[in-house]
Amino acid sequence: MPESTIIAQFQTMMNIVAFVALPPLLVAMAVGLVVAILQAATQIQDQTLPLTVKVIAVGLTLAIAGTMLTRPLFEHSNRIFEDFASITR
DSSP: OOOOHHHHHHHHHHHHHHHHHHHHHHHHHHHHHHHHHHHHHTTOOOOOHHHHHHHHHHHHHHHHHHHHHHHHHHHHHHHHHHHHHHHHO
């Protein structure tokens, strides 16, 4: 198996991982920032509030955009299994 094939598969995989992970991470970051600003403005010292809100926001993001995010992952997995015989020669 040539190294270029391995590198190409790895690059594609890393692009898909970034595509899948980026929306929930951005939502968690934005929600965390908003909650932190609200906590600073109202002087609330509760430590569980940001985590609870982030978990709910990320869960909603995955529930809403889950199929869109996982489609490239499944397509790439199917492509790897279909091309497995030619890749391993």
